Amino acid sequence: MPLGIGDDCALVRPARGEDVAVTTDFSLETVHFLREMHPPESVGHRCLARGLSDLAAMGARPLAAFLSLAVPRELTLPARSGRSWTERFLDGLLALAKEWEVPLAGGDTAESPRDQAHDSGLVAADIVLLGGITRNRALGRSGARAGDQLCVTGALGGAAAQLAALQQDPKAFRTLVVSSPGHPHLYPQPRLGVGRRLVAAHLATAAIDISDGLSTDLYHLCEESGLAAEIDSAAIPIHPLAHKAEFAGGTGFAPGKGLELALHGGEDYELLFTCPAGKRVPRALAGVPVHRIGQMIPKRRGQPLVTRLESAGKRTRRFPVRPSGWQHFL
Amino acid sequence: MPLGIGDDCALVRPARGEDVAVTTDFSLETVHFLREMHPPESVGHRCLARGLSDLAAMGARPLAAFLSLAVPRELTLPARSGRSWTERFLDGLLALAKEWEVPLAGGDTAESPRDQAHDSGLVAADIVLLGGITRNRALGRSGARAGDQLCVTGALGGAAAQLAALQQDPKAFRTLVVSSPGHPHLYPQPRLGVGRRLVAAHLATAAIDISDGLSTDLYHLCEESGLAAEIDSAAIPIHPLAHKAEFAGGTGFAPGKGLELALHGGEDYELLFTCPAGKRVPRALAGVPVHRIGQMIPKRRGQPLVTRLESAGKRTRRFPVRPSGWQHFL
Numbered sequence: 001m002p003l004g005i006g007d008d009c010a011l012v013r014p015a016r017g018e019d020v021a022v023t024t025d026f027s028l029e030t031v032h033f034l035r036e037m038h039p040p041e042s043v044g045h046r047c048l049a050r051g052l053s054d055l056a057a058m059g060a061r062p063l064a065a066f067l068s069l070a071v072p073r074e075l076t077l078p079a080r081s082g083r084s085w086t087e088r089f090l091d092g093l094l095a096l097a098k099e100w101e102v103p104l105a106g107g108d109t110a111e112s113p114r115d116q117a118h119d120s121g122l123v124a125a126d127i128v129l130l131g132g133i134t135r136n137r138a139l140g141r142s143g144a145r146a147g148d149q150l151c152v153t154g155a156l157g158g159a160a161a162q163l164a165a166l167q168q169d170p171k172a173f174r175t176l177v178v179s180s181p182g183h184p185h186l187y188p189q190p191r192l193g194v195g196r197r198l199v200a201a202h203l204a205t206a207a208i209d210i211s212d213g214l215s216t217d218l219y220h221l222c223e224e225s226g227l228a229a230e231i232d233s234a235a236i237p238i239h240p241l242a243h244k245a246e247f248a249g250g251t252g253f254a255p256g257k258g259l260e261l262a263l264h265g266g267e268d269y270e271l272l273f274t275c276p277a278g279k280r281v282p283r284a285l286a287g288v289p290v291h292r293i294g295q296m297i298p299k300r301r302g303q304p305l306v307t308r309l310e311s312a313g314k315r316t317r318r319f320p321v322r323p324s325g326w327q328h329f330l
Numbered sequence: 331m332p333l334g335i336g337d338d339c340a341l342v343r344p345a346r347g348e349d350v351a352v353t354t355d356f357s358l359e360t361v362h363f364l365r366e367m368h369p370p371e372s373v374g375h376r377c378l379a380r381g382l383s384d385l386a387a388m389g390a391r392p393l394a395a396f397l398s399l400a401v402p403r404e405l406t407l408p409a410r411s412g413r414s415w416t417e418r419f420l421d422g423l424l425a426l427a428k429e430w431e432v433p434l435a436g437g438d439t440a441e442s443p444r445d446q447a448h449d450s451g452l453v454a455a456d457i458v459l460l461g462g463i464t465r466n467r468a469l470g471r472s473g474a475r476a477g478d479q480l481c482v483t484g485a486l487g488g489a490a491a492q493l494a495a496l497q498q499d500p501k502a503f504r505t506l507v508v509s510s511p512g513h514p515h516l517y518p519q520p521r522l523g524v525g526r527r528l529v530a531a532h533l534a535t536a537a538i539d540i541s542d543g544l545s546t547d548l549y550h551l552c553e554e555s556g557l558a559a560e561i562d563s564a565a566i567p568i569h570p571l572a573h574k575a576e577f578a579g580g581t582g583f584a585p586g587k588g589l590e591l592a593l594h595g596g597e598d599y600e601l602l603f604t605c606p607a608g609k610r611v612p613r614a615l616a617g618v619p620v621h622r623i624g625q626m627i628p629k630r631r632g633q634p635l636v637t638r639l640e641s642a643g644k645r646t647r648r649f650p651v652r653p654s655g656w657q658h659f660l
Contacts, residue, residue: 007470007554008387008539009351009461020350021339024458026398026438057338068356068398068456108356108456126398126438126456128354131339140337209338224337 010106012064014132020063021131021138023054029123037170040085041092042186043123048093050211051129052100052190053269057209059139059199060131062192064105065097068128070112072121089125100192102129137199139207139273144225148205148274150294151281153194156214157258158184158239160265165241184239188269193286198273203281207273213266215306219323221272222296222305231294231321233310238262263308264324340436342394344462350393351461351468353384359453367500370415371422372516373453378423380541381459382430382520383599387539389469389529390461392522394435395427398458400442402451419455430522432459467529469537469603474555478535478604480624481611483524486544487572487588488514490595494575514569518599523616528603533611537603543596543655545636551602552626552635561624561651563640568592593638596655 014020027047029035038046048065055062075085083091097104107128112121162185166173176186191209198204206225210217214236222229242261246254274296275281281292299305304320311317344350357377359365368376378395385392405415413421427434437458442451492515496503506516521539528534536555540547544566552559572591576584604626605611611622629635634650641647 007468007472008384008537009353009390009459009468011388011463011468012350012352013465014344014350020342020344020460022342022394022396022436022458022460023339024396024398024436024438024456026400026440026456028400028440028442028454031400031440054338058341060339064352066352066354066458068354070356070358070361070454106352106354108354110356110358110361112358124358124400124454126354126356128352128396128458129339130350130352133341135343138337138339138341142337207338 010064010066012105012130014063017135018132019135019138021055021058021060021133022128023051024126024128025050025054027125027127034170035123037166038186039173039176040088041095042176044089044092045096045187047125047127048096049188049190049269051127052096052102052192053188053209053211055129055131056190056192056195057139057207057271058131058133059137059195059207060133061196062100062102063130063132065102066105066128067093067107068109068126069107070110070124072112072123075123100190134199139195139198139204141206141208141221141224144206144221144227144274144296145276146227146296146298147277148296149277149281149292150229150231150272150296151275151290151292152210152214152237152270152272153191153285153288153290154268154270155237155239155289156210156268156270157242157261157265159188159267159269160185160261161239161241161245162186164245184241184268188267190269191271191288194271194288197285203275203279204273205276207271210268210270210272211266213264213324214272215263215321216266216323217272218306221274225296226299227296228299228303228305228307229294229296230307230309233259233308235291235293236262237289237291263321340394340396342435342460344393347465348462349465349468351385351388351390351463352458353381354456354458355380355384357455357457364500365453367496368516369503369506370418371425372506374419374422375426375517377455377457378426379518379520379599381457382426382432382522383518383539383541385459385461386520386522386525387469387537387601388461388463389467389525389537390463391526392430392432393460393462395432396435396458397423397437398439398456399437400440400454402442402453405453430520464529469525469528469534471536471538471551471554474536474551474557474604474626475606476557476626476628477607478626479607479611479622480559480561480602480626481605481620481622482540482544482567482600482602483521483615483618483620484598484600485567485569485619486540486598486600487591487595488569489518489597490515490591491569491571491575492516514571514598518597520599521601521618524601524618527615533605533609534603535606537601540598540600540602541596543594544602545593545651546596546653546655547602548636549653551604555626556629557626558629558633558635558637559624559626560637560639563589563638565621565623566592567619567621593651594654
């Protein structure tokens with residue numbers, strides 16, 4: 001809870017016995033979003049959601065957010081709608097902050113750097129989140145053990161599927177200015193409730209948020225824990241929008257497209273966590289479905305860190321999974 | 331002290347009974363620095379110094395720094411010197427961090443946003459500082475009382491004087507890559523030791539760092555404390571470089587130029603604080619000279635918030651001081 005604002009510093013008071021989790025995320029125009037494609041409310045929402053998702057992956061509760069924002073001067077002026085780009089950006093950010101009761105406790109604003117050769121500037125937003133986490137209870141990436149069950153929340157591939165749809169038709173969602181769980185790219189939902197439940201119920205040995213795609217973030221988890229993982233293709237929860245993408249491409253039916261998006265599409269902001277072998281994994285945590293998709297196994301020399309099992313009839317085939325998650329727009 | 335890095339969040343552990351002070355500062359090319367004028371080491375040093383100075387003004391001890399850095403790709407490549415711009419930026423930042431034992435605990439890096447119309451990007455660096463401060467002991471801006479003595483550390487106007495010299499000859503200091511107290515614009519020294527002493531010795535009722543110039547920051551202090559202030563022109567410590575500026579202009583001798591720079595020049599990062607009327611103000615704190623320059627007085631309707639007294643013989647004249655501190659380069 002912040003005690004002061006408008007002074008040289010803001011003051012934040014963690015609860016007794018709590019460590020402070022800190023995460024910073026830059027959101028840069030042309031790198032993380034495109035002004036002609038993303039509604040300003042979505043840019044603000046996604047900016048805060050990235051940081052909240054990092055807190056969720058640690059099992060922390062949000063204490064305060066700080067925003068450093070650089071915008072070109074013209075984006076501070078009212079547009080035809082009566083509100084400026086910057087106001088609409090803050091609308092989106094503050095709506096999500098209100099939902100999770102995160103005070104925006106300070107930050108810094110500046111006119112966007114402008115190239116001297118011509119008259120333009122780009123948006124740069126840096127979000128800082130502070131969270132409280134009971135000492136020695138933070139969910140790291142390195143605590144998984146061989147035999148642990150591998151679980152994910154929600155469904156995967158939706159953000160990448162919606163991004164692909166947006167890239168096909170950049171103006172399709174310009175009017176979508178309110179947070180909605182049906183729009184996983186524009187309005188991703190951080191899994192703070194899940195993270196808190198994982199800590200409270202001692203359910204997880206390690207956790208990470210799926211920001212770069214399941215394949216890439218599972219690699220991180222394996223590397224940090226010194227283990228390998230195998231996942232069951234049929235168990236991976238595929239987002240309806242990713243399923244739909246199998247039929248929506250210009251080249252007709254694309255079988256396996258949904259699974260590909262679920263494996264490698266980024267920015268789903270679901271949680272990937274490991275649960276001790278003996279424990280029952282609940283079907284849902286904090287209202288979010290949970291699926292067991294595989295298990296952690298010992299590393300073996302010459303074997304890929306992540307493999308995927310696919311069954312057809314009585315036969316099970318094994319495929320290596322390479323980390324090939326989300327790429328920047330640039 | 332940070333416990334973890336490379337995870338979803340870094341963990342910071344304040345001491346028992348400490349609040350966490352948080353400050354964020356954007357440093358933007360063309361706004362806060364010019365690449366053709368500032369050595370990269372100076373840009374890195376100044377980036378961290380701004381945040382450390384905010385902690386100093388609260389009386390906090392640094393716990394951890396977080397850097398979000400966006401740079402154009404070409405600045406990550408080795409230059410003729412063998413080191414890239416980015417490496418030299420970090421050299422400057424880390425040298426100051428080492429001096430004050432501040433761990434760089436995390437952050438985010440990205441390729442700089444690049445205008446699609448042409449092939450260029452600008453540097454944007456956001457620094458976040460966390461500090462520990464004993465509960466209810468932070469030095470705010472609003473605690474000054476009428477009758478309090480008004481004091482400053484160090485000497486003023488040096489940063490503005492050096493900036494003016496740099497603007498006359500942008501290449502003059504390109505080779506100055508090491509922190510030096512004789513270069514107040516390129517390598518300002520945060521007054522962390524002073525801030526800590528002010529708290530420990532119960533010497534200050536309010537404090538602020540002089541980042542925007544004495545005139546502007548004293549206005550902030552007056553406004554936040556609901557008071558006015560009067561300062562004694564002869565008591566204001568003028569930096570030698572600001573004195574020198576009286577003789578260095580192209581138009582010959584400029585009497586009063588030193589005082590003008592001391593009043594309105596920004597980025598000195600000295601501390602301005604108020605000390606209860608009865609207390610003896612030490613001549614130095616943590617090795618930094620301290621000068622009493624005036625006092626806090628009640629606000630009076632129709633009177634300027636800040637006035638300056640100037641004595642000539644037996645006569646004392648009173649001038650209003652307008653807040654006209656440091657301006658961005660843009």
